[in-house]
Amino acid sequence: MLTHPKPYSGLKASLLTQHGKESVICPQLLDSNGLEVVHISGYDTDELGTFTRDIPRYGSQLDAARKKARVGMELSGSMLGIASEGAFDNDPYTGMLAWNYELVVLIDDIRKLEVIGFFGGHAQSTSRQVSSWDELNALLSEAQFTTHQLVVRPDDEYHPECRKGIKDLESLKEAFDWATNLSKKGNVFVENDLRAHTNPTRMANILKATQDLSRKMNSVCPECESPGFWITERKKGLPCSSCEAPTNLPIANVWSCVKCAYKKEEMLLDQIKADPSKCDYCNP
Ligand SMILES: [Zn+2]
Ligand SMILES: [Zn+2]
Structure with a gap:
């Protein structure tokens, strides 16, 4: 992973948002990426959907974020647009806890690409x-x-x-x-109330999704130097220490470019072999 120089340093992006999300997104992208993010207001993003069921959301979570980013870019004439969108569901582990997925997208019309930051965590949603x-x-x-x-x-x-x-x-x-x-x-x-400025738990999750976006924006493809080079897949198949058969434990991360076809496998070195208790042959 290459992290220097920062590909967005000195550039300017629009952020269409309300409910105070600019207070966590703007400083994070300036500090970590050198990107100046200009908050665009005067457009009611609630028209694109609310959590209180008054207005249904525009398409998927990612579609909604893209739509907001595009509106912000149009209003400001910017080639770079940032927007965020949240979703609430049950947690992916037990299905019993309230869970919050936050997504922050960068649309880059200069390099013709898109980078997406994610975070999923506990929600305060009683x-x-x-x-x-x-x-x-x-x-x-x-x-x-x-x-x-x-x-x-x-x-x-x-x-x-x-x-x-x-x-x-x-x-x-x-x-x-x-x-x-x-x-x-x-x-x-x-x-x-699930709006970000009324729900500090959600605001913290938006910051974590923005931090994820920051890291991806600073990571460039070794082949074409596009930002957004990141892990897209975790390969399974760590061999069993007793019989050498591949198990379901991860063996490598696959890094992919958002622009070109370049992929890189990075072996996970923390474990050399899987315990036979995880092996379908030794422990069926
Ligand atoms: Zn085995
Ligand atoms: Zn590339």
């Missing part, structure tokens, strides 16, 4: 239907209120009206009373 103020109060520590803000709506998660960005007990009580009055059966739906 949600519950409650029928009393006491029940709501019992939920507050799990929801990490007040460091993390809340959204309140009448009835259930599908009610079209809501109060977002609730950050103190007084406005929570007011929102609870408002929702109770509008509710058919006196139920109120409470959930964490």
